[in-house]
Structure formats: structure tokens, C-alpha cells
Amino acid sequence: MDVLVPMDDSEMAEHALEYALDVFDDAEITVLTVVGEPSIMWGEAAAIAIADDMQEAAEEHGQTVADRAGEIAADHDTEVDVSVRTGHPSRAILDAAEDYDTIVLGSHGGSVADRLMVGNVAETVFRRAPVPVTVVR
Amino acid sequence: MVTALVVVGLLVAAFVGYNIGGSSTGVAFGPAVGSRIVRKTTAAALFTLFAFVGAWTVGRNVIDTMSDGIVPAAQFSPTASVGVLFFTGLALLISNIYGVPASTSMTAVGAIVGLGLATGTLDAALMFTIVSAWIVAPLIGFGVGAAIGRYLYPHLDARLSFGRMRDPLLRIDRSGFVPRPGLNENASTRDLIGAALVLVIACYMGFSAGASNAANAVAPLVGNGSITMNQGILLAVGTIGLGGFTIARRTLATVGNDITDLPILAALIVSLVGATIITVLSQLGIPASLAVSTTCCIIGLGWGRASRTATLAELAKPTPPGEGETDLATGSLATSPAGEESAGPTVGQLATGEAEAPTEPPENPDIPGIGNEAPEEVTAESLFDPAATARIVTLWILSPVVSVVGSYILFALLL
Numbered sequence: 256m257d258v259l260v261p262m263d264d265s266e267m268a269e270h271a272l273e274y275a276l277d278v279f280d281d282a283e284i285t286v287l288t289v290v291g292e293p294s295i296m297w298g299e300a301a302a303i304a305i306a307d308d309m310q311e312a313a314e315e316h317g318q319t320v321a322d323r324a325g326e327i328a329a330d331h332d333t334e335v336d337v338s339v340r341t342g343h344p345s346r347a348i349l350d351a352a353e354d355y356d357t358i359v360l361g362s363h364g365g366s367v368a369d370r371l372m373v374g375n376v377a378e379t380v381f382r383r384a385p386v387p388v389t390v391v392r
Numbered sequence: 393m394v395t396a397l398v399v400v401g402l403l404v405a406a407f408v409g410y411n412i413g414g415s416s417t418g419v420a421f422g423p424a425v426g427s428r429i430v431r432k433t434t435a436a437a438l439f440t441l442f443a444f445v446g447a448w449t450v451g452r453n454v455i456d457t458m459s460d461g462i463v464p465a466a467q468f469s470p471t472a473s474v475g476v477l478f479f480t481g482l483a484l485l486i487s488n489i490y491g492v493p494a495s496t497s498m499t500a501v502g503a504i505v506g507l508g509l510a511t512g513t514l515d516a517a518l519m520f521t522i523v524s525a526w527i528v529a530p531l532i533g534f535g536v537g538a539a540i541g542r543y544l545y546p547h548l549d550a551r552l553s554f555g556r557m558r559d560p561l562l563r564i565d566r567s568g569f570v571p572r573p574g575l576n577e578n579a580s581t582r583d584l585i586g587a588a589l590v591l592v593i594a595c596y597m598g599f600s601a602g603a604s605n606a607a608n609a610v611a612p613l614v615g616n617g618s619i620t621m622n623q624g625i626l627l628a629v630g631t632i633g634l635g636g637f638t639i640a641r642r643t644l645a646t647v648g649n650d651i652t653d654l655p656i657l658a659a660l661i662v663s664l665v666g667a668t669i670i671t672v673l674s675q676l677g678i679p680a681s682l683a684v685s686t687t688c689c690i691i692g693l694g695w696g697r698a699s700r701t702a703t704l705a706e707l708a709k710p711t712p713p714g715e716g717e718t719d720l721a722t723g724s725l726a727t728s729p730a731g732e733e734s735a736g737p738t739v740g741q742l743a744t745g746e747a748e749a750p751t752e753p754p755e756n757p758d759i760p761g762i763g764n765e766a767p768e769e770v771t772a773e774s775l776f777d778p779a780a781t782a783r784i785v786t787l788w789i790l791s792p793v794v795s796v797v798g799s800y801i802l803f804a805l806l807l
Contacts, residue, residue, distance in 0.1 A: 296651055301690045302694075343780050371787060
């Protein structure tokens with residue numbers, strides 16, 4: 256069984272990973288973090304676009320979440336794969352979704368501004384994903 | 393009654409100026425504070441100084457337009473002035489509480505337009521010029537950013553280097569009775585030049601922010617003669633400075649943070665372009681948003697730089713409507729194994745802009761993702777996709793539209 260856990264730097268996302276580790280304890284868990292998402296002045300997206308090696312820059316931006324996911328997995332005596340994608344969070348998650356059996360994600364992470372900017376990621380994924388979705392609250 | 397309204401007007405104007413100071417200091421001095429060239433207090437002091445110079449010189453033209461241009465000065469009765477300022481203040485309040493973008497200039501002009509429509513005194517020709525400028529200025533920002541990003545940025549990047557400093561370059565010496573500014577002695581010449589450049593451009597941005605924004609706070613009051621032009625400028629800059637010294641500490645961490653995500657060189661380029669656009673428009677008496685022009689320049693710079701691997705002919709090929717989204721997934725799968733490009737880019741790749749230029753080999757095609765999933769190609773299109781851009785443009789347009797409608801309804805009922 257392959258489980259996709261999309262994560263940002265929010266506490267809710269950490270709950271989602273913990274839940275996935277508890278419930279799907281013998282599954283292959285992949286943490287997906289999306290970087291360079293649309294923001295008011297597009298700072299992060301432009302910073303990645305400007306870098307000499309965009310892939311490397313994207314991975315650098317995803318490192319904090321990757322480290323945190325690694326710590327949480329270590330607490331559960333296991334490991335997770337971490338993958339980084341760029342751009343719009345819900346679109347990136349949905350693009351990745353079909354390679355997995357199920358998705359587990361936190362209900363919301365961002366501020367009001369984030370929600371206006373990128374919409375409610377959990378809701379979009381929940382409505383459009385081709386596989387079963389668990390929304391952790 | 394009338395004097396009470398004037399006092400309310402002054403208070404709302406002060407509130408508007410205070411919030412402008414809070415948000416503009418972050419945009420202007422974000423890079424300088426982020427790279428530790430100056431501390432927040434020094435940034436606020438410099439911002440206030442240059443905002444004052446900008447407002448006192450070029451800013452007069454914008455105050456002229458907004459106090460006696462879009463609608464005749466006679467329309468700014470004490471009630472109308474308070475109403476117009478109320479909408480500007482409300483937009484700023486929402487923007488600062490929720491971190492949602494709202495252009496002060498566009499909202500303020502929107503409120504005046506509502507007043508003009510309700511009283512039938514709107515100068516339509518002037519508004520046509522202003523709205524044209526609102527469309528053209530961001531496009532120029534985007535175009536200049538894209539050109540620099542595509543052709544000039546790598547060369548600039550190779551020649552200029554900017555580092556983070558351990559101690560602020562410009563510090564306030566508090567050992568004496570009077571605090572004195574002084575230079576950090578432990579900085580190299582190269583650091584000094586780079587830092588000086590960051591600082592000069594931040595001050596220039598402060599200048600343009602003052603020039604364009606002073607009018608938003610005081611134009612209605614100058615229009616109805618409650619205060620003179622000079623008093624208005626002093627009130628605007630005084631309250632802008634107050635905001636710079638107080639709430640800017642927080643906005644430097646939010647609004648300013650977005651711009652400090654950029655490498656310093658990129659932040660400098662977009663600041664320079666944004667400030668120049670706004671200074672020119674202010675000189676012409678046209679109120680416009682510094683944040684919108686700067687943001688468009690950021691998108692242009694990033695997009696131009698990220699598109700460097702595609703040829704212009706490929707870029708010119710439009711994405712077929714509806715196909716872009718679904719092709720991204722299949723396109724990324726097709727491009728992940730190295731060496732497949734040798735057969736030439738597929739139409740799907742061209743459509744999503746994921747193709748590498750045929751003349752240039754793909755950069756490090758073997759870079760693995762952090763995990764074992766086939767890594768998705770990072771492209772300009774994935775970072776600046778049209779849907780998200782449209783969403784943000786809508787947000788920027790929303791505040792002046794709400795302001796026009798709200799103020800029209802208010803003044804149609806009230807006057």
C-alpha cells in the first residue's frame with residue numbers, strides 16, 4: 256500500500272503524518288511538500304525561478320518540512336520518502352495522487368491570505384482526487 | 393458639527409497614514425533589514441526621511457490630482473472627505489489584519505470615483521488616463537523584469553555579490569548624549585559597496601512610496617481646505633513615520649518577508665524598477681500602487697529567468713486552453729528519464745513549456761529528488777501558472793472595485 260501525505264510547515268500537517276504512521280503502519284508512506292506556491296508578492300516562487308538550478312533550489316526550500324517529517328517518522332521507528340514539487344499546492348498534490356492508493360492530509364494550514372491566494376488545499380484535493388482521501392482534523 | 397467632522401477627518405487621515413507607513417516600510421526596507429544592513433529602527437528613520445522628501449517634491453502632483461482633479465475640490469465636503477478616507481482606511485485595516493493585498497492608491501481613487509459618480513462630477517478623461525496607467529505600469533514592470541531576468545540577470549549575478557552581515561552596517565551610536573549614526577568598521581570595501589547599493593535603493597523606494605502615498609491620506613482634506621498642501625504633507629509623512637516606527641516591525645516580518653525570500657540582487661532589481669515606475673507616475677500626477685508594479689516585476693524577473701532554457705519561438709506558442717493542466721502530469725513523466733529529449737521535444741512538452749532548448753543540454757538531468765519519486769521538472773510555468781496569477785490579479789482589482797461600489801452607494805444615499 257502506498258500512502259501520500261502532503262505536508263506544509265503547519266502543525267495540522269504533522270498531525271496528518273502522525274495519523275498516517277499510526278493507521279497505515281505497514282504502508283509505504285511518501286511525504287509530498289510543495290514549494291514556490293503563489294503568495295502576495297511571489298517571493299518564494301521567484302526565488303526558485305531565479306536560482307541557477309531550479310530543482311536544487313526547490314529541494315532547499317522543502318528541506319525544513321523534509322527534516323520535520325524525518326523526525327516524526329523516526330519517533331515512530333520508521334522512515335518516510337520525501338518528495339518536493341513546485342507551484343500550486345492542490346494541483347501538485349493531485350498530479351502526484353494517481354501513483355498512490357490513498358492520501359492523508361491536514362484539514363488546513365494557512366492564514367486567511369494563503370487561503371485567498373491558493374484556496375483551501377484540503378478541500379480541493381478531497382473533491383478532485385482519484386483515490387480515497389483522509390482529512391485529519 | 394463641521395469642526396467635529398474635520399477632527400474626525402484628521403483622525404482617519406492619521407490612521408490611513410499610520411497604516412501606509414506600516415506596510416510600505418516593509419516593502420521598501422525588507423531587503424535592507426533582511427540582509428542586516430540596517431536595524432528596523434534605522435530603517436524606519438530613513439524611510440520617514442525619504443518618504444518626506446518624496447511627498448514634499450513629487451508627491452504634490454498626486455495630491456493635486458486627488459484633491460482637485462478626479463472630482464473638483466468643491467465636492468470634498470467634510471462629510472465626503474471623511475467618507476473617502478473611511479474607505480481607504482477600511483481597505484488598509486483589512487489588508488493589515490489579514491495580510492491580504494489591497495492597494496491603498498487604487499482604493500483611495502476608487503472611493504473618490506464613487507463620490508464623483510454619485511455627484512455626477514467625475515472627470516472621466518482623467519480617470520481614463522489613470523486606469524490606463526494602472527494597466528500599462530504593471531505590464532511595463534513585468535516586461536522589464538522579464539527582459540532583465542532572461543538576458544541580464546546571469547551577468548549581473550556574476551559581477552555583483554551580496555552577503556549577509558553579522559552586524560548592521562549603519563548603526564546608531566548611543567554612547568553619547570545625542571544618538572549618532574555611524575558605520576560598521578568591520579566591513580570590507582566590496583561589502584560596503586553592495587550594502588550601500590541596497591540602502592540607496594531602499595531609500596529610493598521610500599522616496600517613491602512617499603511621493604505616491606501621501607495623497608491617499610490627506611488629499612480629501614487638502615481638497616476641502618481644512619488643511620493646506622504643506623500641512624497635509626507634514627501630517628501624512630508624520631503619521632507614515634509613526635507607522636514605520638511601530639507596526640512596521642510586524643509587517644517587516646510578513647510583507648517584507650515575501651520580498652526578502654528573493655536573492656538580494658533580485659530584490660534590488662525589482663525595487664529599482666518598481667520605484668522608478670511609481671516615481672515617474674507620481675511626477676505625472678498619477679496615483680498608482682508600488683506593490684502591484686513591484687510584484688509584476690518579481691513575476692517577470694522569475695518567469696524570464698526560468699524561461700531561459702526555452703527559445704523565444706517555443707515561448708510564443710500558446711498553451712491550448714484546457715490542455716495545460718492535464719499535460720503537466722504526463723509531460724513530467726515523459727521528461728524525467730534522462731536522454732529522452734534527444735528525439736526532440738513533444739508537442740505536449742512545448743505546450744506546457746517544459747522542453748529544454750534544443751541547443752542547450754538539460755542541466756543536470758540526473759538530479760534525484762529528495763525521495764525516490766520521479767522528480768517533476770521545475771519550470772517557469774509550474775511556478776507562475778496562469779490560473780494562480782489571474783487569482784492574484786483579481787484580488788488586486790477587487791479592493792478598488794469594492795471601494796467604488798461602496799462609496800457610490802454611500803454618497804448616493806448621503807448627499
